[in-house]
Amino acid sequence: MRLLIKNGIVVSEELGGEKKADILIENDKIIKIAEQIDDENDQVLDVEGLYVLPGFIDMHCAVCDPGHESVEDIETVSMSAAAGGFTTITAQPDTQPAVDNKTVVEYIITKSKEYADVNILPYGSMTLGCKGERISEIGEMVHAGIVGIADGDLTVGNAEIMRNIFVYSKMFDMPVITHCEDMALSGKGVINEGRVSTQLGLLGIPREAEDIIVARNIVLAENAGARLHIAHVSTKGAVRLIRAAKKRGVNLTCDTCPHYFTVTEDVAMNYNTYAKVIPPLRTDSDIKAIAEGVADGTIDVISSGHAPTRKEFKQREFDTAAYGISALETAFALSYTELVKNGVITMSELVNRLSEKPAKVLGLNTKGKLAVGYDADITIADCGEEYVIDAEKFYSKAKFTPVHGRKVCGRIKHTMVGGKIII
Amino acid sequence: MFLNRKDFLGIRDLSAEELHYILKTAETMKFVLNQKNKKVPHLMGKSVIILFYDASARAKLSYELAAQHLSANVVDMMASSSSEKKERLQDMGQLIDQMGADFIILRHPMSGAARLLADSVKASVINAGDGYNENPGQSLLDLLTIKESKGGFEGLKVTIIGDIFHSRIAKSNIWGLTKLGAEVSVSGPTTLIPKNLEDFGVRVCLDPRDAVSGADVVLSTRIFDEVERDNLLPSMDEYRSMFIIDENLMKYAKKDAIVMHPGQINRGVEVATSVVNGSQCIVNDQIANSVAVRMAMLYILSQIGGGLSEAFD
Numbered sequence: 001m002r003l004l005i006k007n008g009i010v011v012s013e014e015l016g017g018e019k020k021a022d023i024l025i026e027n028d029k030i031i032k033i034a035e036q037i038d039d040e041n042d043q044v045l046d047v048e049g050l051y052v053l054p055g056f057i058d059m060h061c062a063v064c065d066p067g068h069e070s071v072e073d074i075e076t077v078s079m080s081a082a083a084g085g086f087t088t089i090t091a092q093p094d095t096q097p098a099v100d101n102k103t104v105v106e107y108i109i110t111k112s113k114e115y116a117d118v119n120i121l122p123y124g125s126m127t128l129g130c131k132g133e134r135i136s137e138i139g140e141m142v143h144a145g146i147v148g149i150a151d152g153d154l155t156v157g158n159a160e161i162m163r164n165i166f167v168y169s170k171m172f173d174m175p176v177i178t179h180c181e182d183m184a185l186s187g188k189g190v191i192n193e194g195r196v197s198t199q200l201g202l203l204g205i206p207r208e209a210e211d212i213i214v215a216r217n218i219v220l221a222e223n224a225g226a227r228l229h230i231a232h233v234s235t236k237g238a239v240r241l242i243r244a245a246k247k248r249g250v251n252l253t254c255d256t257c258p259h260y261f262t263v264t265e266d267v268a269m270n271y272n273t274y275a276k277v278i279p280p281l282r283t284d285s286d287i288k289a290i291a292e293g294v295a296d297g298t299i300d301v302i303s304s305g306h307a308p309t310r311k312e313f314k315q316r317e318f319d320t321a322a323y324g325i326s327a328l329e330t331a332f333a334l335s336y337t338e339l340v341k342n343g344v345i346t347m348s349e350l351v352n353r354l355s356e357k358p359a360k361v362l363g364l365n366t367k368g369k370l371a372v373g374y375d376a377d378i379t380i381a382d383c384g385e386e387y388v389i390d391a392e393k394f395y396s397k398a399k400f401t402p403v404h405g406r407k408v409c410g411r412i413k414h415t416m417v418g419g420k421i422i423i
Numbered sequence: 424m425f426l427n428r429k430d431f432l433g434i435r436d437l438s439a440e441e442l443h444y445i446l447k448t449a450e451t452m453k454f455v456l457n458q459k460n461k462k463v464p465h466l467m468g469k470s471v472i473i474l475f476y477d478a479s480a481r482a483k484l485s486y487e488l489a490a491q492h493l494s495a496n497v498v499d500m501m502a503s504s505s506s507e508k509k510e511r512l513q514d515m516g517q518l519i520d521q522m523g524a525d526f527i528i529l530r531h532p533m534s535g536a537a538r539l540l541a542d543s544v545k546a547s548v549i550n551a552g553d554g555y556n557e558n559p560g561q562s563l564l565d566l567l568t569i570k571e572s573k574g575g576f577e578g579l580k581v582t583i584i585g586d587i588f589h590s591r592i593a594k595s596n597i598w599g600l601t602k603l604g605a606e607v608s609v610s611g612p613t614t615l616i617p618k619n620l621e622d623f624g625v626r627v628c629l630d631p632r633d634a635v636s637g638a639d640v641v642l643s644t645r646i647f648d649e650v651e652r653d654n655l656l657p658s659m660d661e662y663r664s665m666f667i668i669d670e671n672l673m674k675y676a677k678k679d680a681i682v683m684h685p686g687q688i689n690r691g692v693e694v695a696t697s698v699v700n701g702s703q704c705i706v707n708d709q710i711a712n713s714v715a716v717r718m719a720m721l722y723i724l725s726q727i728g729g730g731l732s733e734a735f736d
Contacts, residue, residue, distance in 0.1 A: 168613055
């Protein structure tokens with residue numbers, strides 16, 4: 001079967017950036033990209049005036065399945081991803097049971113094939129139950145098909161165990177994806193430590209909690225010669241540490257999420273629990289530093305940071321409210337509006353952070369680009385009309401976001417996975 | 424040939440010439456062992472103290488038999504009580520020395536213990552394993568077994584698979600084999616490969632198939648349960664799935680390659696049962712050589728070293 005995408009603005013390195021072009025797809029592959037393709041036998045999708053982008057790849061997403069299917073499951077997360085333009089997502093391992101053995105890896109892969117329209121690639125946990133105590137059977141899970149090792153939103157506190165994991169991971173060409181938070185410093189904090197926490201009388205999570213573990217993991221990974229990937233960078237200090245490490249040649253990548261360059265701790269005013277996320281929303285100087293990091297390439301990847309929870313768990317006292325954010329369906333719009341529309345980066349650079357770089361970090365050789373021979377994972381976006389984010393319309397079971405009601409540009413019109421139009 | 428040594432503390436101290444001499448002597452001892460009457464008088468009137476701070480039935484047995492075949496008096500001293508373990512090793516050595524012992528065979532959980540004891544006693548000290556440092560006796564029997572099977576060491580490709588970090592036998596074998604002209608490659612979980620091993624002329628391979636490729640000899644180490652406890656290995660099952668020496672892995676070695684193991688094989692984890700039972704595995708030859716090598720070590724030291732030799736001067 002052939003499908004022709006006509007008249008779109010194709011963003012592709014091969015075309016030297018953005019260019020009006022047609023893309024011909026046969027089965028699940030891109031077989032031709034040219035200024036003008038005419039083939040009467042093809043099914044044609046006319047996308048005049050719309051952006052044609054390589055499908056986004058999410059490096060940080062909680063699928064919550066198995067164990068918390070009332071919060072989100074493989075089917076709903078897949079729809080949510082497709083609605084957000086993501087054609088491939090990863091699954092964090094801090095589920096119930098945790099993805100710490102090959103059986104759970106196989107469960108996710110099997111269920112995803114059956115119920116998910118987008119590609120769902122599991123991470124394996126570094127430690128059993130993501131508890132930071134005992135190293136998991138990483139080799140067995142690599143064999144079963146994981147694409148990275150992580151411990152969800154938990155930090156391996158013991159430096160010796162973390163070091164062993166870095167050394168052990170060298171046997172597999174696989175990124176070690178670390179959430180960086182010194183739990184002792186975070187303590188009982190629920191929000192960034194600063195002006196807002198003082199004003200609201202809430203306990204704060206200092207930025208040092210992130211910076212210290214970022215520094216520790218850089219030192220450990222550098223000495224072990226391992227592949228470190230730092231997840232959801234949220235502080236100015238972390239950006240500075242990562243920039244310096246990259247400058248001296250450390251094998252290191254990192255990601256941030258759109259909310260860390262879009263909104264600040266101020267969103268939590270009036271005890272708005274939808275602003276309660278891990279790591280916490282920071283300050284103006286942090287979001288500026290994060291945007292600069294994305295612009296100069298210090299930050300390689302923009303991930304969604306999708307961390308669903310139930311709305312009931314949010315509608316409580318701030319201290320006991322659940323952490324979490326529904327982020328898949330706003331990631332592109334926030335990134336486009338904040339970064340491209342505001343002139344921080346170009347559309348090509350955004351595509352690099354959303355598709356090409358994550359494909360590279362995860363070792364997905366036929367994804368992340370619009371080029372002949374690549375998978376037909378394609379996202380088509382309308383970046384013209386402005387619209388208002390409405391969480392009620394999310395496909396995700398988690399129908400809330402701290403950016404509800406925000407005016408943005410960048411609406412996903414179609415999402416195609418392996419040549420099949422999902423949306 | 425004349426070995427001017429009081430002690431055997433490690434292979435690292437020995438020259439290639441000395442190693443060849445010890446192996447040759449061991450071959451003579453093997454001849455002795457094959458006689459109907461295995462007893463020879465060379466250590467008559469000498470006393471051998473077996474001082475073990477760690478239990479090991481096999482090592483003890485081979486040293487005891489070696490000493491008895493050479494007609495020495497053997498005293499077995501297991502330092503097991505906490506007060507004995509608390510006592511300074513030198514003080515324990517002095518005590519044994521004063522009682523007129525000629526040889527102390529020491530096994531100790533701490534690296535460098537054999538050297539410490541040797542420097543503080545007149546008796547000859549044989550290191551039967553100290554911490555993660557060396558076990559020259561076990562290494563010499565491995566070398567003898569390799570020599571018998573392959574004829575020599577020059578250009579021989581030897582691979583060691585497993586836990587190199589905690590294996591003093593692997594360490595001794597690396598020092599010995601590289602000195603004798605063999606090419607040594609190792610592979611094992613990266614957490615169990617000691618740092619800077621490449622600096623000693625060893626090829627470190629992430630993939631055991633690379634390490635074994637073209638090998639004449641494949642040595643397995645033991646994998647101790649402690650590596651799981653210490654978070655250096657997720658599980659024995661994972662070790663098996665990645666590093667087991669089985670027919671599949673042996674396909675990468677030379678057709679006539681031999682497989683060796685220091686004993687107490689964890690079958691189906693370290694080495695596949697079919698390989699252990701197959702013709703390539705020569706662990707029985709290793710065991711047969713263990714007594715001969717220890718006799719050679721005792722005999723050579725009795726020729727020059729030994730606490731009493733000075734008295735005869």
